[in-house]
Amino acid sequence: MKIFIVGLGLIGASYAEGLHHNGHTVYAYNRSEHPLIEGMKQGFIQKDSSIEKIGSVDLIILALYPKHNIEFVQTHKHLFKQGQIITDVSGTKVWMMKELEKILPQGISYTSHHPMAGKESSGFSSKDYNIFRNANFIIVEGSKSLKTDQDVLRVIAKDLKFGKITVVNAKTHDELIAFTSQLTHILAVTLVQSDRLKETKQATGDSYRDLTRIAKINEVMWSELFLENKEALVEKINDFMQELKYVKELILVEDKEQLMRYLKEAKEKRKSFDIL
Ligand SMILES: NC(=O)c1ccc[n+]([C@@H]2O[C@H](COP(=O)([O-])OP(=O)(O)OC[C@H]3O[C@@H](n4cnc5c(N)ncnc54)[C@H](OP(=O)(O)O)[C@@H]3O)[C@@H](O)[C@H]2O)c1
Numbered sequence: 001m002k003i004f005i006v007g008l009g010l011i012g013a014s015y016a017e018g019l020h021h022n023g024h025t026v027y028a029y030n031r032s033e034h035p036l037i038e039g040m041k042q043g044f045i046q047k048d049s050s051i052e053k054i055g056s057v058d059l060i061i062l063a064l065y066p067k068h069n070i071e072f073v074q075t076h077k078h079l080f081k082q083g084q085i086i087t088d089v090s091g092t093k094v095w096m097m098k099e100l101e102k103i104l105p106q107g108i109s110y111t112s113h114h115p116m117a118g119k120e121s122s123g124f125s126s127k128d129y130n131i132f133r134n135a136n137f138i139i140v141e142g143s144k145s146l147k148t149d150q151d152v153l154r155v156i157a158k159d160l161k162f163g164k165i166t167v168v169n170a171k172t173h174d175e176l177i178a179f180t181s182q183l184t185h186i187l188a189v190t191l192v193q194s195d196r197l198k199e200t201k202q203a204t205g206d207s208y209r210d211l212t213r214i215a216k217i218n219e220v221m222w223s224e225l226f227l228e229n230k231e232a233l234v235e236k237i238n239d240f241m242q243e244l245k246y247v248k249e250l251i252l253v254e255d256k257e258q259l260m261r262y263l264k265e266a267k268e269k270r271k272s273f274d275i276l
Pocket residue numbers: 007008009010011012030031032033035063064065066068089090091092114115116117118119121122123124218221225
């Protein structure tokens with residue numbers, strides 16, 4: 001398949017390299033020149049890549065932050081051709097998909113998706129297509145989706161070695177992601193920020209390291225994603241605060257029986273996620 005990738009950051013460059021290795025012809029665009037030149041030098045981006053090539057491909061993958069995806073489409077949509085499929089990899093969907101659906105030309109189908117894999121580091125130099133191995137792949141349908149788009153996205157998912165594929169709408173996606181991805185990042189950073197002891201660094205163990213790994217966060221990207229999904233995220237923060245308050249009460253009143261029941265229930269629930 002001929003594919004055009006917009007944005008050679010962590011996800012865009014990892015897609016580009018992984019898809020090239022699976023026999024796809026990959027063209028790309030990036031705001032700054034270096035990643036594009038480096039991708040051509042390393043051989044996974046076509047040497048004749050230029051923005052005009054966007055009209056010659058089967059699939060366009062938008063791999064910028066949501067608001068930059070919208071700006072890009074607004075500026076370059078005159079180059080798109082009838083029959084092309086557009087997708088994006090963004091972490092939030094409701095607002096961005098609605099904006100894109102408003103401006104996409106007739107005759108172009110658009111089905112979004114979200115690769116549930118990443119890294120704390122960002123940019124082209126962090127690229128690594130092995131991060132997608134066995135990761136969840138969420139397809140997000142919208143008002144400009146054609147059923148056949150899914151077949152193309154399933155090829156991409158298979159070639160990049162993703163694991164389970166789920167199909168949802170944008171609202172469900174944003175609710176799910178508010179919990180599984182955004183709340184977990186909020187917890188990691190607030191855990192780090194709640195530290196009041198000067199000796200913490202010398203006293204950390206695996207549990208602190210495991211729980212706070214994602215606090216080494218890309219603050220530009222995540223602050224944008226949190227604000228774009230404000231409503232769903234605040235609801236998940238409220239749910240979490242309620243649970244925290246409940247555990248605090250159990251500890252305060254020394255209700256060991258209920259505390260053990262609560263911990264056991266959480267353990268069983270978490271274990272069930274490991275069963276595929
Ligand atoms: N990182 C993750 O864990 C993860 C996981 C799943 C999905 N995603 C989604 O993937 C998308 C890209 O994330 P990423 O982690 O790959 O980001 P990244 O590594 O920080 O790359 C950002 C990309 O956006 C470009 N960019 C930044 N500001 C721009 C602007 N003002 N105008 C045009 N282009 C601009 C950068 O170009 P330059 O090279 O010129 O700076 C680069 O190509 C996001 O929508 C994110 O939600 C990320």
